[in-house]
Amino acid sequence: MTTPAIPEGVKRCSTGKFALWLAVVGAVLLWGVYAMFLVWYKGLNQTGMNDAYGFALWIWADLTVIALGGGAFFSGFLTYIIGKKELKSIINYAVIIGFICYSSALLILALDIGQPLRGWFIFWHANVHSMLTEVAFCLSVYFAVLTIEFLPIVLENPKLDRIPFLHHLSHNLHEVMAVFAATGVFLSFFHQGSLGGVAGVLYGRPFAFREGLLIWPWTFFLFTWSAAAVGPCFTVLITRITEKVTGKKLVKQATFRLLAKISGWMLLTYMIAKIIDTWYWAAVTAPAKGFTLMDFYTNNPVYGIWILIAELVICGLLPAVILVTRKGRENNLLLMTGVILAVIGVCINRWVMVLQVMAAPLLPFQDWYMYMPTWQEIATTILPIAYGIILIMLAYRYLPVFPQEKELNSGS
Amino acid sequence: MKIDRRCFLSLVIGGAVGTTLTPVPWKLTDDIAIWTQNWPWTPEPEEGPSVYKKSVCTLCNGGCGINVRTVRGKAKKIEGQADYPVNRGSLCPMGISATQDLYGPARIKSPMKRAGKRGEGKWEKISWEEAISTVSKKLAELRSREKPHTVACISESDRGTVAYLIDRFLKAYGSPNFIRTPSFQDSQELALYLTQGQQGTIGYDLENSDYILSFGCALLDGRGNAGRMFSAYAGFDKKVKLVQIEPRLSDTASRANTWIPARCGTEGALALGLAHVIVREKLYNKDFVENFSFGFQDWTDEAGKLHKGFSSLVKEYPPEKVAEITGIAGSKIESLARGFAGARRPVAVSGGFGQGSLDETLAINALNALVGNINRPGGIAAVSEPDYLSWSEMKIDKTASNGRKKPRADEAGSSRFPNTGHLLYRLPEVINSSSGDSPIQALLVAGGDPLYTMPDSDAARKAFDKIGFIASFSTYMDETARHADILLPNHQFLERYEDVPTPAGVPKRIIGLTRPVVRQQYDTLHIGDAFIRIAHNLGGFIENALPWKNYEEFLKKTLSNQWKTLEKQGYWVDPEFVIPSWDEAFHTPSGKYEFYPTERNNPSGKDADALPGFKTSGIPGDPEQMPLILIPYESIRIAGGAVGNPPFMTKTVDANVIKDEDVFVELNPKTAKEYGFSEGDTAILKTPAGRAKVRVHLFEGIMPGLAALPEGLGRKAFSDYIAGKGVNINSLLPEVAERGSGLNRCRATRASLTRA
Amino acid sequence: MTKQEQHTRTKRYGMVIDLDRCTGCGACMVACYAENNVPFKKNESDKMLSLNWIRVFKVDNGKPFPDTEICYIPKPCMQCDGRHMEGHSPCVSVCPAVATDYDYPTGIVSQIYTRCFGCRYCMAACPYHARKFNWWDPSWPAEMEKYLNPDVSVRMRGVVEKCSFCYHRYQKARDKAYLEGRDEIYEHEYQPACVEACPTGAMTFGDLLNPEHEVYKLSRSKKAFRLLEKLHTNPKVYYLSSKSWVRRKADNYLEGQSPGQQNNARKTETASH
Numbered sequence A: 001m002t003t004p005a006i007p008e009g010v011k012r013c014s015t016g017k018f019a020l021w022l023a024v025v026g027a028v029l030l031w032g033v034y035a036m037f038l039v040w041y042k043g044l045n046q047t048g049m050n051d052a053y054g055f056a057l058w059i060w061a062d063l064t065v066i067a068l069g070g071g072a073f074f075s076g077f078l079t080y081i082i083g084k085k086e087l088k089s090i091i092n093y094a095v096i097i098g099f100i101c102y103s104s105a106l107l108i109l110a111l112d113i114g115q116p117l118r119g120w121f122i123f124w125h126a127n128v129h130s131m132l133t134e135v136a137f138c139l140s141v142y143f144a145v146l147t148i149e150f151l152p153i154v155l156e157n158p159k160l161d162r163i164p165f166l167h168h169l170s171h172n173l174h175e176v177m178a179v180f181a182a183t184g185v186f187l188s189f190f191h192q193g194s195l196g197g198v199a200g201v202l203y204g205r206p207f208a209f210r211e212g213l214l215i216w217p218w219t220f221f222l223f224t225w226s227a228a229a230v231g232p233c234f235t236v237l238i239t240r241i242t243e244k245v246t247g248k249k250l251v252k253q254a255t256f257r258l259l260a261k262i263s264g265w266m267l268l269t270y271m272i273a274k275i276i277d278t279w280y281w282a283a284v285t286a287p288a289k290g291f292t293l294m295d296f297y298t299n300n301p302v303y304g305i306w307i308l309i310a311e312l313v314i315c316g317l318l319p320a321v322i323l324v325t326r327k328g329r330e331n332n333l334l335l336m337t338g339v340i341l342a343v344i345g346v347c348i349n350r351w352v353m354v355l356q357v358m359a360a361p362l363l364p365f366q367d368w369y370m371y372m373p374t375w376q377e378i379a380t381t382i383l384p385i386a387y388g389i390i391l392i393m394l395a396y397r398y399l400p401v402f403p404q405e406k407e408l409n410s411g412s
Numbered sequence B: 001m002k003i004d005r006r007c008f009l010s011l012v013i014g015g016a017v018g019t020t021l022t023p024v025p026w027k028l029t030d031d032i033a034i035w036t037q038n039w040p041w042t043p044e045p046e047e048g049p050s051v052y053k054k055s056v057c058t059l060c061n062g063g064c065g066i067n068v069r070t071v072r073g074k075a076k077k078i079e080g081q082a083d084y085p086v087n088r089g090s091l092c093p094m095g096i097s098a099t100q101d102l103y104g105p106a107r108i109k110s111p112m113k114r115a116g117k118r119g120e121g122k123w124e125k126i127s128w129e130e131a132i133s134t135v136s137k138k139l140a141e142l143r144s145r146e147k148p149h150t151v152a153c154i155s156e157s158d159r160g161t162v163a164y165l166i167d168r169f170l171k172a173y174g175s176p177n178f179i180r181t182p183s184f185q186d187s188q189e190l191a192l193y194l195t196q197g198q199q200g201t202i203g204y205d206l207e208n209s210d211y212i213l214s215f216g217c218a219l220l221d222g223r224g225n226a227g228r229m230f231s232a233y234a235g236f237d238k239k240v241k242l243v244q245i246e247p248r249l250s251d252t253a254s255r256a257n258t259w260i261p262a263r264c265g266t267e268g269a270l271a272l273g274l275a276h277v278i279v280r281e282k283l284y285n286k287d288f289v290e291n292f293s294f295g296f297q298d299w300t301d302e303a304g305k306l307h308k309g310f311s312s313l314v315k316e317y318p319p320e321k322v323a324e325i326t327g328i329a330g331s332k333i334e335s336l337a338r339g340f341a342g343a344r345r346p347v348a349v350s351g352g353f354g355q356g357s358l359d360e361t362l363a364i365n366a367l368n369a370l371v372g373n374i375n376r377p378g379g380i381a382a383v384s385e386p387d388y389l390s391w392s393e394m395k396i397d398k399t400a401s402n403g404r405k406k407p408r409a410d411e412a413g414s415s416r417f418p419n420t421g422h423l424l425y426r427l428p429e430v431i432n433s434s435s436g437d438s439p440i441q442a443l444l445v446a447g448g449d450p451l452y453t454m455p456d457s458d459a460a461r462k463a464f465d466k467i468g469f470i471a472s473f474s475t476y477m478d479e480t481a482r483h484a485d486i487l488l489p490n491h492q493f494l495e496r497y498e499d500v501p502t503p504a505g506v507p508k509r510i511i512g513l514t515r516p517v518v519r520q521q522y523d524t525l526h527i528g529d530a531f532i533r534i535a536h537n538l539g540g541f542i543e544n545a546l547p548w549k550n551y552e553e554f555l556k557k558t559l560s561n562q563w564k565t566l567e568k569q570g571y572w573v574d575p576e577f578v579i580p581s582w583d584e585a586f587h588t589p590s591g592k593y594e595f596y597p598t599e600r601n602n603p604s605g606k607d608a609d610a611l612p613g614f615k616t617s618g619i620p621g622d623p624e625q626m627p628l629i630l631i632p633y634e635s636i637r638i639a640g641g642a643v644g645n646p647p648f649m650t651k652t653v654d655a656n657v658i659k660d661e662d663v664f665v666e667l668n669p670k671t672a673k674e675y676g677f678s679e680g681d682t683a684i685l686k687t688p689a690g691r692a693k694v695r696v697h698l699f700e701g702i703m704p705g706l707a708a709l710p711e712g713l714g715r716k717a718f719s720d721y722i723a724g725k726g727v728n729i730n731s732l733l734p735e736v737a738e739r740g741s742g743l744n745r746c747r748a749t750r751a752s753l754t755r756a
Numbered sequence C: 001m002t003k004q005e006q007h008t009r010t011k012r013y014g015m016v017i018d019l020d021r022c023t024g025c026g027a028c029m030v031a032c033y034a035e036n037n038v039p040f041k042k043n044e045s046d047k048m049l050s051l052n053w054i055r056v057f058k059v060d061n062g063k064p065f066p067d068t069e070i071c072y073i074p075k076p077c078m079q080c081d082g083r084h085m086e087g088h089s090p091c092v093s094v095c096p097a098v099a100t101d102y103d104y105p106t107g108i109v110s111q112i113y114t115r116c117f118g119c120r121y122c123m124a125a126c127p128y129h130a131r132k133f134n135w136w137d138p139s140w141p142a143e144m145e146k147y148l149n150p151d152v153s154v155r156m157r158g159v160v161e162k163c164s165f166c167y168h169r170y171q172k173a174r175d176k177a178y179l180e181g182r183d184e185i186y187e188h189e190y191q192p193a194c195v196e197a198c199p200t201g202a203m204t205f206g207d208l209l210n211p212e213h214e215v216y217k218l219s220r221s222k223k224a225f226r227l228l229e230k231l232h233t234n235p236k237v238y239y240l241s242s243k244s245w246v247r248r249k250a251d252n253y254l255e256g257q258s259p260g261q262q263n264n265a266r267k268t269e270t271a272s273h
């Protein structure tokens, strides 16, 4: 069964089965690609966006995948800089997930701009005062770093590894990986932050606006912190899903628990900061702009105060408490509940920071703006998921992603 | 093998790195970006020096002076002519959008004849020779059969050289049927004739008034001369009071100092109630009433019969009773009357809401007489026909004179309606009820869009179907043009010459000059030239009656005294026009202002039918089955009548007036609740004349029990930018003629609203 | 201040709209479409997909018949001066490609269509919804391209546009003044298309800093206010209304704060700059 392309000592399903699944996911991918071309060819009128909703589903998807992709930089930080050796068993996968998230984010950005062929103006005519400029620069550079981090894993494919040049390249890259990881961490700190800044600097949008430190609004720090907290949860989640799908143990429980513990503490501290931020915003920032807290949560069909409670309590404090307690981590069900809630929490946070910002009326004579994405937007948002699954399928099949796989599955 | 692969990979990687270092990809990226900035399908307007040209807008009867910016012979922008004595620089959005009409898709680009069935929209291009000769042949044929009186011509105006030319043509041809499209001018002209004995229009000196009492006139919503009204409003200082009587909070009502939401159709009663208070409290102008009026007090005629006077009539309208009719509190009526009579230069304006009944117009007019503001600054004045349009008497043949002696097809001037000039709305009934041949065999539509604007569209369509030959001279593919047999498109007003005499309501004598500001865009012909050429084709006396080479020559000859001024200034104000004093102003049998209009057509002979008493409103429909009352409203952002909304104006309309294809009917939230409707619901609106699908918009500013729809929607023709949107309100309104005058008495109807 | 100084001084062009006078006729909108080559579609009823550089809103006092009142609020770009009155407009600072900019000599916020790549961040930043996106390629039916104004470039799909205070008219006036050897542009020489077209004279335009211009006095009137004053966007479009409910509908302030207090706060702020 083992062909030279598949890493040594591991079992993979038959080519036929693999191809079948590839075809299924590939069909979804093609649907997304079709929608993508429609958008590029016909323009953004293919979306449900309008002049009130200049930012919508895609920007949410962007912020969210970047937050979730934060597992890569934070695991890298823990592994290479803090020196948590236990995480070596998951760092490859974290990098791959990060690579998928960031490449998706860039693709979505290329879709989201009205003039994709002028996209490079953001670099050429850069406005240093704009958070988006910061995002664009850090994002592209960090994506390059992620690619470099991903490369050695690709080169470890047995077939490629047999080529001496690539073998050496891979070896050398491994040596300097810590440097790239450190660069990645630095870049990530900034682009995660500037993504938070995108909304936080909008002083004309009291729902989003936050005061802050120097040029950075509090959302700058909150975004970085939340990405660091929840990114690893997402890595855990995807790894566990991969284990379920493949029916194999891939990473040791201890690794999961360690990541969960770190995430839990990060999440708890984040939540404290976030709650203080929310309180200050509701009590001071918004009223200074003429708004009360409930102005943002009433008179509309969707955005009730429930969304704030869901974000802060159910998908914030609750998973934090689960993950910081030993019992919570050791009970598999609780652990996964905590991980999933945390992931949902960050999704909600990014949602409100994009879509509720657009929805809330400012002028007293205006109403809430509601928005419905079109199938083209949904398809292009699902596209990265299909693409991610395919990349994971390929990586899992052909690359030695999980160093502990052989050991953990030796029994079977 | 290994080496090859390695080489290959190095080549690829090296090549990739190398290429990025060359300028090629960067240059390409740059080129692509530049291309996106100059997409060949993004138009690039041609530059050139701006040349401003003065003209006059004829899109509505407002007659505003315009200044057209042109660049390289193309009209770019319509701006107001600051010194024009009507509008003083102000324009309505319709006038500003006229460039869209000029270059727009609704233009008829050449003469055409029908290729398919009527109204099917299939046309065949023809030459002007063929078009003119087809019409001439048809007309000649009818004359040869001694039937010139079966020809009718519809025109939107009976003033100015084009109207006179057409009228003269019909006279020489032998048809009595020159029919002007209906408007509030009809009742005002009739009232003016009956009370002052003068032919002409009522001029309102709104610019100098300090108390304007408007009985439902959509003054700031587009009535009459919108441009002039806006400029008058711009000049109002704090001391000017505007009182708006109307059941819906229109833009006019919202800008008024006082809004009096009287019940629909009860304006006449309110006017009489105000007169009651003014008479009771002796607030009227004694000099005028005692010395220059007739029929205020009871009077005895030559036969010794005692007649009731106006003061006796108004005794029957004490505030308490009027309050019950109108829904306006008695105390309010009293204070309103005192305010009006106490003002220095008050004026009561009639003619909102359609043609207006004669009763209502007379009652409102009487208020002006009571306060003696006739022929005074800030009041009303009779503006007689312009006198520049007199030409040599013409000879007509026997066929023509026989034809002209025949009664008019619309029964205007007949014994039933002796004083009324034009009654277009009678035409469908007359045609539909005639047995045998239609009394109209050939119809020339020289203005207006009757198939769109006539009430009860089904009846109008049926009548038109019976007419054997319909020629339209319309510039645009409107609804009537679509139903015609032959099209002889007129130039658009930015391409043609025309004189524009004093617009109705303006108390001056003015001629404005519409002139070509751009070259003729398509194969069109000035309507004046078309008639001259038809006349020449018909030959004989008809040709002699219209002896001019072309319209331009005729216009210059006619206006020879004013032409220089007109060319230079764009307008001419009659320096000799003086408003006569009271002792010279009235040409009635009594030589005075007649509160009791003795000349009024009054078959019953009763005083009650001569005096403008209030008759319970004749809103058609059964209140049991149709509990609501539907009224049309004029919106300044939607062109009503014959002019189709240009895309620019439709763009300004809010989403709670038109949404996609649907029009919203305005309902008071109370009414909506009563019938179980909420904002945005779709519903079926039924009236005695028709039914339509609408959506519901809740508006606190409309009287409970009413429903309102905007004018100007539901077009089937013009362009894709207006056709198919909403409902034609006219198609839902049954025709209700006033006894004695034949005027359309009421534009409201009973209606029901049910779930779709 | 000497005359010379006054002439060369930086200008802050602004608009004052008298809501007591505006009848909601829409002439300003139409004039702007015609002047600035604003395209149109067959269906314009979705106002969030409708290119309008100025839009006239209809608001009511919420009271039942017959105490209902309505007011129209025309809303162009507010040409915000920004928090510290120094060009930190909400939209300008966020644009990553400097496709929108604050013009210091005039205070006008520009939009460079050929540089904009359509990220729409500026739209998210603008609290007044003054910015509009070209969701479609513009197209003119029949021969309507003939009426397009050569002074204003036609935009392409995928870029943002907005009211420019008819900057091209400013340029023309400035060029003319220059040719005639003047530094000063007279008040009447530079008037935007909407102001010029307003048939009721509800709109006034000029240099807010020049005491000889009408807007100078009007913008300082007791009846004057601006939209969303408390956001500190510092708009250069002022509104006049004698009705407190209108003020309440157009600006947000919390219970207990009177519009007057805000007005005073603003005045001190303006004075300190």
Ligand SMILES: Nc1nc2c(c(=O)[nH]1)N[C@@H]1C(S)=C(S)[C@H](COP(=O)(O)OP(=O)(O)OC[C@H]3O[C@@H](n4cnc5c(=O)[nH]c(N)nc54)[C@H](O)[C@@H]3O)O[C@@H]1N2
Pocket: B058, B059, B060, B061, B155, B156, B157, B181, B182, B183, B184, B353, B354, B355, B446, B447, B448, B449, B450, B453, B454, B455, B473, B474, B475, B476, B490, B491, B492, B493, B494, B640, B641, B642, B643, B711, B730, B744, B747
């Ligand atoms: N009972 C009753 N019924 C009504 C009404 C009413 O008040 N009472 N009013 C309704 C309303 S609101 C209206 S406006 C209509 C009246 O509508 P109509 O009498 O049909 O039309 P007018 O308002 O006279 O329209 C102006 C005229 O100018 C002409 N015109 C302007 N420019 C050009 C041009 O360039 N070329 C050509 N060929 N013609 C041009 C148009 O063809 C049109 O005839 O009737 C409607 N029906």
Ligand SMILES: Nc1nc2c(c(=O)[nH]1)N[C@H]1C(S)=C(S)[C@@H](COP(=O)(O)OP(=O)(O)OC[C@H]3O[C@@H](n4cnc5c(=O)[nH]c(N)nc54)[C@H](O)[C@@H]3O)O[C@H]1N2
Pocket: B060, B061, B092, B093, B094, B183, B184, B215, B216, B217, B218, B219, B221, B222, B223, B224, B225, B226, B245, B246, B247, B248, B250, B263, B264, B265, B266, B267, B351, B352, B353, B354, B631, B632, B633, B634, B635, B636, B637, B638, B639, B640, B641, B643, B711, B748
């Ligand atoms: N921009 C523009 N201007 C135009 C035109 C156009 O097409 N476009 N058309 C011109 C033409 S042809 C005409 S006819 C005029 C129309 O001008 P008007 O005849 O003055 O306008 P309407 O809308 O017919 O009626 C005026 C108001 O009457 C109110 N109303 C309804 N029922 C009643 C009632 O029972 N009693 C009273 N007192 N009021 C009632 C309605 O609320 C409505 O707002 O406008 C002219 N001006």
Ligand code: SF4
Pocket: B057, B058, B059, B060, B061, B062, B063, B064, B091, B092, B093, B094, B095, B096, B224, B225, B226, B227, B228
């Ligand atoms: S009011 Fe009539 S004449 Fe005046 S600009 Fe408007 S459409 Fe033209």
Ligand code: SF4
Pocket: A204, C076, C077, C078, C079, C080, C089, C090, C091, C092, C109, C125, C126, C127, C128, C129, C130, C131, C162, C233
């Ligand atoms: S109104 Fe909006 S677009 Fe205009 S300057 Fe202010 S923030 Fe910018």
Ligand code: SF4
Pocket: C094, C095, C096, C097, C098, C099, C100, C115, C116, C117, C118, C119, C120, C121, C122, C123, C159, C160
């Ligand atoms: S949409 Fe254009 S103008 Fe707006 S922020 Fe992006 S690049 Fe700048």
Ligand code: SF4
Pocket: C031, C032, C035, C036, C053, C054, C076, C077, C162, C163, C164, C165, C166, C192, C193, C194, C195
């Ligand atoms: S100032 Fe000029 S660009 Fe701005 S709304 Fe008015 S006409 Fe349009």
Ligand code: SF4
Pocket: C017, C021, C022, C023, C024, C025, C026, C027, C028, C029, C056, C072, C074, C197, C198, C199, C200, C201, C202, C203
């Ligand atoms: S043009 Fe003047 S009156 Fe008309 S809507 Fe605009 S601001 Fe108001």
Ligand SMILES: [Mo]
Pocket: B634, B640, B641, B711
């Ligand atoms: Mo009309």
